[in-house]
Each structure stands twice: as C-alpha cells, then as structure tokens.
Amino acid sequence: EIVMTQSPATLSVSPGERATLSCRASQSVSSKLAWYQQKSGQAPRLLIYGASTRATGIPARFSGSGSGTDFTLTISSLQSDDFAVYYCQQYNGWPLYTFGQGTKLEI
Amino acid sequence: EVQLLESGGGLVQPGGSLRLSCAASGFTFSNFAIYWVRQTPDKGLEWVSAISATGGTTYYADSVQGRFTISRDNSQSTVSLQMNSLKNDDTALYYCAAKAPGNNPFDHWGQGALVTVSS
Numbered sequence: 001e002i003v004m005t006q007s008p009a010t011l012s013v014s015p016g017e018r019a020t021l022s023c024r025a026s027q028s029v030s031s032k033l034a035w036y037q038q039k040s041g042q043a044p045r046l047l048i049y050g051a052s053t054r055a056t057g058i059p060a061r062f063s064g065s066g067s068g069t070d071f072t073l074t075i076s077s078l079q080s081d082d083f084a085v086y087y088c089q090q091y092n093g094w095p096l097y098t099f100g101q102g103t104k105l106e107i
Numbered sequence: 108e109v110q111l112l113e114s115g116g117g118l119v120q121p122g123g124s125l126r127l128s129c130a131a132s133g134f135t136f137s138n139f140a141i142y143w144v145r146q147t148p149d150k151g152l153e154w155v156s157a158i159s160a161t162g163g164t165t166y167y168a169d170s171v172q173g174r175f176t177i178s179r180d181n182s183q184s185t186v187s188l189q190m191n192s193l194k195n196d197d198t199a200l201y202y203c204a205a206k207a208p209g210n211n212p213f214d215h216w217g218q219g220a221l222v223t224v225s226s
Contacts, residue, residue, distance in 0.1 A: 034212035043216035095157040095166040
C-alpha cells in the first residue's frame with residue numbers, strides 16, 4: 001500500500017498570504033495525485049487532479065505541482081473561505097487509492 | 108445536478124449488522140465505479156470498499172474483508188454496503204464516492220452516513 005504523508009499537520013496563515021502544503025508518497029505515483037478540500041460538516045471536494053489540473057469551478061488561486069513522490073498545493077492570496085482541511089490522494093492503481101492524513105489550514 | 112445520497116446509518120451493538128445505501132442522480136451512474144470511504148478523527152479518510160461500473164468486480168480493505176459486502180443496481184442507480192460483525196473500530200462517517208472510468212480521482216461525494224458501533 002502506498003502511504004501518503006502530508007506536512008505540516010496544521011498551517012497558520014493570515015488572509016491575503018500564500019499557503020504551501022506538501023504531500024509525499026512512499027513510492028512513485030507518477031502524476032496520479034489529487035487534492036481535496038474539506039470544510040467542517042461537509043464532504044471532501046475535488047480541487048486538483050493529475051497533480052496540477054484544477055477541477056471544474058476551482059479558482060485560479062489554487063495550484064498544484066509535482067510528480068513522482070513529492071507534491072505541493074499552493075493557495076495564493078488566501079481568502080476566508082479557504083480555511084479548511086486539505087487532503088492529498090494518490091490514485092495510481094485502482095482500487096487502492098490512499099489518502100494523506102490532512103493539513104488543517106487555519107487563520 | 109450531481110447528487111449522491113447515503114442512508115442507513117445509525118447506532119448498532121458490536122457484532123451487529125447494518126446496511127448502507129447510496130442513491131445517485133444527475134450523472135450516468137452505470138459509467139462510474141463507486142467507493143465507500145470512511146472517516147474518523149484518528150485515521151482520517153480510509154477507503155473501505157469499491158465496486159466497478161458494471162458491478163462485476165469488487166474490492167475490500169483488509170480491515171473489512173469477509174465482513175462487508177458491496178453491491179450495486181444500475182437500473183436503480185444505487186449502491187449498497189452490507190456490514191456484518193461490526194466492531195467498535197467501524198465507527199465512522201461513511202461516504203459513497205463516484206469515480207470516472209480509468210485512473211481518476213473521486214469526482215463526486217455524498218454527504219455521509221454516520222455509523223456508531225457501541226454497546
């Protein structure tokens with residue numbers, strides 16, 4: 001099983017600043033990496049897939065990068081609506097799609 | 108509008124059974140594989156079971172193998188998860204999620220059904 005490790009566990013950032021979240025896979029997942037946003041009381045929402053492609057309706061301030069084992073989600077100019085928990089997920093090999101443990105983005 | 112709606116959650120004693128259902132609408136259900144993913148504060152998001160678009164292939168996490176059974180009815184756009192021999196560790200919020208054909212992430216998620224296993 002591919003283990004996904006996210007860092008940091010919690011990130012404190014001020015509105016308007018940039019946030020950088022990291023995700024590392026225990027083995028290469030090529031570009032089969034997704035990022036999800038989860039707000040309190042809601043289901044996860046797909047933000048990024050293919051490591052860098054924004055899902056439908058996702059603002060351009062969200063960007064993803066990386067390939068292989070190291071990935072980054074960057075949120076430029078944070079807005080109040082962006083404070084949530086972010087999860088990475090590898091999907092390189094149906095059906096064993098594994099998630100990271102999440103990064104909580106707080107004000 | 109794409110919608111996945113889970114039902115059937117509740118409180119059950121250890122060793123008991125529960126059946127979760129997921130009703131889909133707003134997309135071509137028969138083209139999508141469906142997962143059950145559970146979430147707990149301790150373990151985060153964990154995939155539990157998956158079923159292919161046709162229903163011909165099913166998968167289970169080791170933690171539920173032999174106790175849970177996934178099935179689908181494409182004519183009704185529904186997926187079910189029969190959970191037997193429930194343990195305290197099965198307590199979680201259970202989501203159904205839909206995945207497009209191929210190696211793709213989960214495009215759509217339901218709002219979750221809470222399962223609590225406790226005496």
